[in-house]
Each structure stands twice: as structure tokens, then as C-alpha cells.
Amino acid sequence: MFDDKKSLARDLFERNQRAILxxxxxxxxxxxxxxxxxxxxxxxxxxxxLEAVADPPALLQKIAINLARDFARKRKTETALLRPGQELDDAPSDEAPPEERMEHDRKSRLLDSAVDALPPRCREVFELSMEDMSVAEIARRLGISDRMVRKHLAHAMQICRAALD
Incomplete structure (x- = not known):
């Protein structure tokens, strides 16, 4: 039975890999x-x-469509959420009350500490994103995939947000 599933999966892969790619x-x-x-x-x-599936290529196609939708949805969410530094974009003016300036300074220190504590590659990705480099540009520069850049950014943002809470 396992060999049937294995050969069915191999055949499905060999026949559909290029089209799915x-x-x-x-x-x-x-x-x-x-x-x-x-x-x-x-x-x-x-x-x-798998051997009970009536049309394995159709199943594969449906899975591919769902994965592409999930990926697009995730990318859209990440784009909205992963804008590094948005919490501290607006420094208070000189006329702002002292408490507001002190709070901004405190958050800046917390954020600096959180960034310093990130793993080296994660920190590097985060810092490059702060220079307004796109995910694709960071990936090319560091020789890693876009997906890995997004994972590093998500991790960095999670750590930074936790430090500011």
C-alpha cells in the first residue's frame, strides 16, 4: 500500500511539477x-x-490555488504590519510636554535594546529594512530567500513590539 501511494505521488510530481512551478x-x-x-x-x-482521490491533479491544483491565495493574503498582512519603526516615526517636538519627550526616549531605548538582542542575521535583515530596502533587495544582498527575509522581519517585529508593550 505504501509503495502504491509512493509511486502515485512520484507520478503526480513528475507530471505536474513544471506546471505548478x-x-x-x-x-x-x-x-x-x-x-x-x-x-x-x-x-x-x-x-x-491518496489512492482514493478521484482526480489527484485536480486536488494538487486546488491546493496550489489555496496556497497562492494564502501567500498573497500573508504578504498583504505583512506589508501592512511590518513597517519597521512606525511606532517611533514621530518624535515629539521641542514644544511637547516633558513627559511626552521622556516617554519617547524610554521607548527608543527599549527598541534599541530589543534590536541589539536580536540574532545577528535577524538584526541585519531588520536594519536593512530600516534603510527602506525591499524584501527582494534584502534577499538578494544577503543571498537568502524572500521567505526567509519575511520570517526574520516577523521575528524582529514581534520582539520589538513585545519590548514596547
Whole structure:
């Protein structure tokens, strides 16, 4: 039974890999596409009783569509949430009450400490994003995937937000 599932999965992969890769490349870009192809096939393999599926290529296509939608939704959310430094964009003016300036200084110190405590690669990604580099530019410069850049940014933002709370 395991060999049947294995050969069915291998056949599904061999026949559909290129088409699914092209689909993801169109939908999410060249950098993220290979990871999503792998995710799609992992999800197909994770389904119980693959041999009972009436149309495995249709199942794979539906999984790919859902993954592309999830990726687009996640990217949109990350774009909205991962604007580093937005908490401290507006420094108080010289005319602001002393309490407001002190609070801003306190938050600045907390944020600096949180950034200093980040793992080196995560800190590097975060600092490059503060220079208004795009995810793709950071990925190219550091030789890592867009997905890894996003993971580092999400981790950095989580740490920074926790430090400011």
C-alpha cells in the first residue's frame, strides 16, 4: 500500500511539477515559487488515502490555488504590519510636554535594546529594512530567500513590539 501511494505521488510530481512551478511563479514570484511547490506536494502527500482521490491533479491544483491565495493574503498582512519603526516615526517636538519627550526616549531605548538582542542575521535583515530596502533587495544582498527575509522581519517585529508593550 505504501509503495502504491509512493509511486502515485512520484507520478503526480513528475507530471505536474513544471506546471505548478509556472503557476506559482506567475502568482507569487520566482523566489517564493519553489517553496510553495514543495508545500503543495507535501500537502498532497499528507492527505490520507491518496489512492482514493478521484482526480489527484485536480486536488494538487486546488491546493496550489489555496496556497497562492494564502501567500498573497500573508504578504498583504505583512506589508501592512511590518513597517519597521512606525511606532517611533514621530518624535515629539521641542514644544511637547516633558513627559511626552521622556516617554519617547524610554521607548527608543527599549527598541534599541530589543534590536541589539536580536540574532545577528535577524538584526541585519531588520536594519536593512530600516534603510527602506525591499524584501527582494534584502534577499538578494544577503543571498537568502524572500521567505526567509519575511520570517526574520516577523521575528524582529514581534520582539520589538513585545519590548514596547
Amino acid at each position: 509556472r503557476y506559482f511563479t506567475r502568482k507569487v514570484g520566482r523566489d517564493a515559487a519553489p517553496d510553495l511547490v514543495q508545500d503543495a506536494f507535501v500537502r498532497v502527500l499528507g492527505r490520507g488515502q
